[in-house]
Amino acid sequence: MAIGPKPAAGDALRVGALPSRELLRGGELLGHTHPASMDETELERYVQERVLTTTLDKAVAWGRSNSFFPLAFGLACCAMEQFHTAGPRMDIARFGFEAFRASPRQADLIILAGRVSIKMAPIIRRLYDQMLEPKWAISMGACCSSMGVFNNYALVPADKFMPIDVHVPGCPPRPEGLMHGILKLRKMVQDNPDAPWRERYGAIGTEECRQDQGVQSSGAGTSGEGPAGA
Amino acid sequence: MNASVSDYRRQEESITISAVGEQFPDGSHDELLTLNFGPHHPATHGVLRLLVNLQGEVVRSIKPIVGYVHTGIEKTAEDKSYWKVIPVVERMDYLSYYFNAMAFCGAVETLVEVEVPKRAQYLRIIHLELNRIASHLIWLGTSALDLGAVSIFLYCLREREQVLDLFEMSSGQRMHTRYFQVGGVIEDIPKGFEEKVRAFTKIMPGRADEYGAILNANEIVLQRLRGTCPLDAQTLLSLGVSGPLLRAAGNPWDLRKADPYSSYEDFNFKIPVGTVGDNYDRFAVRLAEIYESVKIIDQAIDGLPEGPFITSDRKVALPPRHELATSMEALIHHFKLVTEGFRVPPGEVYYAIESPRGELGCFVRSDGSSKPARVHMRDPSFVNLQALSKMAEGSYIADMIATLAMLDPILGGIDR
């Protein structure tokens, strides 16, 4: 299952300890060297940057994962199933996520429920930029994950303009399906370290840029400036 | 500014303040404030954008801007064979999916001149009325949420879960079930469906009584709804408004009674009509429609005739699976229908039904091939939205929110 050149015997244990996702991605997409070809000190630093070692990090991650504040954001049919996830049968309040915030400044999880049209995409991007770090995004349904039922001129898959953590398939996904996606995100947050989010998802290049100014300087979590439009 | 930024963007990003003209003694003017009820807003029932001109708290004019969930469904539908258009078209008005499918299937059945068997018509009516109840429940829940009555939302979702269970039982999916097909329905109802429907219709009137009791005794709801934003039936007719909004203003126009389709004439039910046409009447008319729908479902289940659930015209409907093992023609029909789809003789037709929001019409143009040449849905929310500015002009912002809730717009239908 390992990709790239076979690691030397001494490094086998270390490389095995890395999260498998990093191994699969290889780091080449991010421009890093493959861990199997790093030397001792680089590998040490690589591992330390990525593996949770302190109890404090674990506690913070536990706290963050158990108290998502979703943004009350429904676009189309998937929003109806999102209501049902918050409804009495499939109760999202059991997990502590019932506080749907109206303002993006107070939310840390945006659930894109529904189809994203080209008119709406810049607005969603602006909302995502207004959210404070750390923030996560779930793409609910087939329409925003891939193009869904409607593969045509009017829609944009959400991956094109913002980094998505979990894609939940379905048209619309059952409330149980959305719940499974949210719990998967919870597990992800508990397991993964708190790296700058743009690097974590290879999102370099998705900064907001204006036609007349070129790409803005990217730093972790720079929100796009610009006059308030939406 | 760069020349590549269009005039529209420039206008979007500017702020203008215009004088109303009312001059105060010290020479100052009252100013109009343009407030942007952006597409992301908890109270706009979807991605609706309103530019509201305010003088103090009083609304002077409203300009709705739509298109934020435009999906190009009509264009996609031209690319697919007729039976594949049904799931695509279902996703327009995403709360009344059976109605979208019914309008489209009705239009195609008119073009193909195929007859829908009686059992299929009754099954269609059962599902349509269940969908009407489900749509009104979400309307009630979200409107009450806007007005501040948060618990009604959870009560309505509890009932809606039962309706979605019924849909799952008959077709396998909770929403967008693609249960209606051209010529009938895709499958007969399973054993146990009748008992579950009867159990549901037994409790639903009691639950609707509960909602009425809670909201009608709530002083805040009554104050916000009674007497706010009335509009007379004549103006509504000139704006093309139909459905519960028109009935609340006193005009008892309902396509189920006026121009019955799919055996609605067999059933005995009343049309709730309001008197004043204010927000309270709109609310009361929709709540009363729930009881009438329950009556229709009861009568349909009691009188459900035996027979085929889809037309036996093999050129249009798939043959039953057991025939595929024995009959060569059945196999050929199946193959032709699944790969190419059935051909529809050339022509144009407009077929209208009564959806929970008004007159839902489907225009289908066929050029003789197996894919439609034009599918257009006359969506009731799209036309009803034009009445918003007339209704809410001169009232307070809070009344505008209540009016928007009572208007029951579904942005999927508006934007298609």
Add this chain to the structure above:
Amino acid sequence: MPDATGLQLLAHELRESDAIGSEGVLDTLHFRGRASLTIAPERIRAVLLALRERGYTFLASVHGVDYLPHEPRLGVHYELLDMSRVDRVTVKLRVPTDAPEVDSVTPGGPDGPGWPTADHQEREIYDMFGVVFRGHPDLRRILMPEDYEGHPQRRDFPVGGEPVIFTFNEGERRGAAR
């Protein structure tokens, strides 16, 4: 619906009137129990007014059609409903792509009250097909972004879409970064 003879009588009456004239009504069609009149585009306001006087007071729908490859290519249909007699009639007109102008029926005028319901619907036809409605109070795009180029519902406009990302073409995504 008016039956076939009723439709012919109606067309005859319209042709006899001064406002419309004999070249105003081009064709009648009674298809699947529904009546429709095809008229010359210049007479649309007069025809709708005449039909309003005969009881068809509710304009249910205004929608556009692209008749490619038949010319004239763009069509606009007006669905009228008579609520007291439960009668429907369709009024159709055709305009070519190089001169796609039709009088808007939304505003009132010296020839009669308008049909306010056609406001958003005519904007949608303008957006999707490019038919320009003269005299419309606010003809802008309604569904597409206002600075969009092209008229999507025309038959020669491509459906568009995105390639779905699987593992074999995964490296091609995020065009801005790669």
